[in-house]
Amino acid sequence: MIELAPSILSADFARLGEQVNRAAEGGGTVIHVDVMDGHFVPNITLGPQLVRSLRKATKLPLDCHLMIEDPDLYIPAFADAGADWMSVHYEACRHLDRTLNLVKNHGLQVGVVINPATPVGTLEEVLDMVHHVLVMSVNPGFGGQKFIPSSLEKVRKLALMRTARNANFRIEIDGGMAPDTIGQAVRAGVEVLVAGNAVFGQGDPKENAQRLLKLATEATLQRV
Ligand code: DX5
Ligand code: ZN
Numbered sequence: 571m572i573e574l575a576p577s578i579l580s581a582d583f584a585r586l587g588e589q590v591n592r593a594a595e596g597g598g599t600v601i602h603v604d605v606m607d608g609h610f611v612p613n614i615t616l617g618p619q620l621v622r623s624l625r626k627a628t629k630l631p632l633d634c635h636l637m638i639e640d641p642d643l644y645i646p647a648f649a650d651a652g653a654d655w656m657s658v659h660y661e662a663c664r665h666l667d668r669t670l671n672l673v674k675n676h677g678l679q680v681g682v683v684i685n686p687a688t689p690v691g692t693l694e695e696v697l698d699m700v701h702h703v704l705v706m707s708v709n710p711g712f713g714g715q716k717f718i719p720s721s722l723e724k725v726r727k728l729a730l731m732r733t734a735r736n737a738n739f740r741i742e743i744d745g746g747m748a749p750d751t752i753g754q755a756v757r758a759g760v761e762v763l764v765a766g767n768a769v770f771g772q773g774d775p776k777e778n779a780q781r782l783l784k785l786a787t788e789a790t791l792q793r794v
Contacts, residue, residue, distance in 0.1 A: 571761065572756060572760075572761060572762075572763065572783070572786045572787060572790060573599045573600055573761065573762045573763070574597055574598045574599065574600075574763050574765065574769075574779055574782055574783050574786065575598065575599075575600040575601065575602040575633055575742070575762055575763065575764045575765070576590070576593035576594075576598040576601060576602060576764075576765060576766070576769040576770065576775065576779060577602040577603075577604055577713065577744070577764050577765060577766030577769070577770075578590065578601065578602070578603060578604070578624075578766070578770070579602075579604045579615065579713040579766045579770075580713040580714065580766040580767045580769070580770040580771050581766075581770040581775075582770070583620075586620075586623075586624065586627065587623075587624075587627035587628070589770060589775055590624065590627060590628050590630075591627070591628060592774065592775040592776045593769050593770070593775040593776065593778075593779045594628060594630055595776045595779075596769075596775060596776035596777065596778065596779025596780040596783070597779050597780055597783040598630070598769070598779045599630060599631075600630060600631050600632075600633045600655070600762065601624065601628055601630050601631070601632050601633065602633045602635060602744070602764045602766070603616070603620075603621060603624065603632055603633060603634045603635065603653075604616075604635050604637065604713075604766075605617070605634055605635065605636045605637060605638055605644075605648070606637045606638070606710075606711065607637065607638035607639060609638070609639045610637050610638050610639045610659065610661075610662050610710075611637045611710050611711035612711050613711045613712060617647075618644075618647040618648050618650070618651035619651070621634065621648055621651035621652055621653055622651040622652060624652070625651065625652030631654035631655055631679075632652060632653050632654050632655070633653075633654070633655040633656075633657070633681075633764075634648050634653040634655065634656045634657070635657050635683065635704065635744065635764075636648070636656065636657065636658050636659070636662075637659060637662075637710050637711070638662065639662055640662075641658045641659075641662060641663065641669055642668075642669055642672055645658075645669075645672050645673055645676060646676065649673075649676035649677070649678055653678060654678060654679060655678060655679040655680075655681060655701065655702065656673045656676075656678045656679070656680060656681065657680070657681030657682060657683045657702065657704050657742075658670070658673065658681075658682065658683065659682075659683045659684070659685070659710075660682055660683065660684050660685075660688055660692060660693065661684075661685055661688060666682070666696060667695070667696065667699075670682065670696060670699055670700065671699075674699070679701035679702065680699070680700055680701055680702075681700055681701060681702035681703065681704050681742070682696055682700050682703055682704070683703075683704040683705075683706060683710075683744075684703075684704075684705060684706060684724075685706050685709065685710065686706055686707065686708070686709055686718050686720070686721060689724075690703075690705075690724045690727045690728050690731065691727075693728075693731075694731070697731060697732070697735060697737050697739060698735065698737055700739045701738075701739060701740065702739055702740040702741070702742050702762065703728055703739050703740075703741055703742065704742040704743070704744055704764075705721050705724050705725055705728070705741065705742070705743050705744070705760075706721070706744055706745055707721035707743050707744060707745040707746050707747070707755075708744075708745030708746050710744075710745075713766040713767045713771075714766070714767040714771060715745060715746055716746055717745065717746025717747070717748070717751045718745070718746070719754075721743065721745075722754055722755065722758040723758075725741055725743065725755065725758040725759050725760055726758050726759060728741055728759070729741060729758075729759035740761045740762055741759055741760050741761050741762070742760065742761070742762035742763075742764060743755050743760045743762070743763060743764065744764040745764070747763050747764060747765040747768055747782070748765070748767070748768045748782075749768070749781065749782065749785055752765075752768075752782055752785050752786050752789070753785055753786070753788070753789035753792070754789075756786050756789035756790055756793070757789050757792055757793050759793075763782070763786060765779075765782055768782060769782070
């Protein structure tokens with residue numbers, strides 16, 4: 571099953587509830603929440619308080635993508651605020667196994683994220699414990715960047731690794747998803763498509779989400 575995860579990074583924060591619900595009407599089934607600390611990435615976004623408000627505005631699962639250093643310090647607060655999925659960067663965790671377990675022990679669906687320059691092979695030892703693997707297809711920090719095509723090969727490799735070890739994680743991609751890139755991602759094996767700018771950047775989030783999902787669904791028919 572293919573899911574669209576609208577990323578609120580490009581939404582109008584003054585009308586967030588309304589925009590998120592519009593994207594959900596268009597078929598978005600997971601709300602992607604980008605948390606940035608100004609250290610791990612050169613941008614600052616939002617904290618647990620906004621997640622708490624969002625929790626009241628939508629019933630959809632909130633997918634918190636932590637682009638922060640020392641995630642262990644903040645995982646409890648985001649869990650308490652109402653996160654459902656939570657992913658941490660391989661590059662930000664000195665003790666990745668411990669951090670993934672911490673997320674799990676808070677009752678959340680745990681994910682691991684890799685930057686464009688990080689090879690998928692480095693995740694071998696944690697693939698059996700995660701609910702999703704998030705492949706960054708841009709360097710994290712900003713919405714509206716250009717898709718990095720080499721991420722498709724990483725998605726294909728991950729899908730093969732999953733089959734080889736009979737694992738169950740979902741493959742998510744984040745960055746540069748737009749009408750001209752979404753089909754390639756689906757054909758490579760992506761199941762959860764994050765899209766910020768393409769949903770909230772301009773026009774109606776409902777229509778944008780519908781269009782992206784239509785293209786994604788058509789691409790499933792062309793998978794080889
Ligand atoms: C980037 C974020 C993304 C971002 C993607 O650091 O992790 O989730 O919102 O934005 P688009 O879809 O605009 O490339
Ligand atoms: Zn993200």
